[in-house]
Amino acid sequence: MAEPPAATRAGVVVSEQDALLATKLHVPRPQPGFVPRPRLAGALREGLARGLVVVCAPAGFGKTALLADWAGSGRRPVAWLSLDAGDNDPARFWRHAVAALDRACPGIGERAGPLLGPPPPSSFEALVTAVINELAARPGDEEVLLVLDDYHLIDAQPVHAAVTFLLEHLPPGLHLVLASRAGRLTAAAAAAAGGLGPAQRPRGGGREPAGCRRARAGGRSGGGR
DSSP states (O other), rough: OOOOBBOOSSSBOOOGGOOOGGGGGGGOOOOOOOOOOHHHHHHHHHTTTTTTEEEEEOOTTTTHHHHHHHHHHHOOEEEEEEEEEESSHHHHHHHHHHHHHHHHTTTHHHHHGGGOSSOOSOOSSHHHHHHHHHHHSOOOOEEEEEETGGGGOOOHHHHHHHHHHHHHTTTEEEEEEEEETTTTTHHHTTTTTTSSSSSSTTOOOOOOTEEEEEEOOSOOTTTTO
């Protein structure tokens, strides 16, 4: 008897290769030798007053460890997504993003999930609109962090366009955090960050989009990316 196709938490039947990879949604645990950085954590807290926080540093300087420690120490629910090159497929990207949000805010996937198909949509604006509406309908004091780690791996314009649409219509209480390698942020995130431009420069001086706060992870950290 044939095995039934895998199903996402949102109730969308997908092929086995498109099934959710649950470990992408887990906030990484601190590794031995991790050193807390309260100054940078404070900069991240300040950034929550804006719609977008960008953490930018070279590989090995502890971006992921910093974000995981900061996100885990707060009271806000965290929707975490560790990105990889396969997430340039917009259907895969949003399937995991919706699942991450559903873990933090149960019920998001019930409405948004079916819009992922099959078949996958030609445009993801309707899906992102459903996510925005679901979050906007929640009580005003409910906040959630959506962390997209390793965003520099994303080059697909449809993904950038959909993330840009989310930023342009960011619902109250949703804070978007992008982590990217220094030197690759322009190519990877300029579209999503509304023209972030030269954010890879070591000491600033570049134009940042309205509502954007950049916190740089400085100094190498064991186990960090």
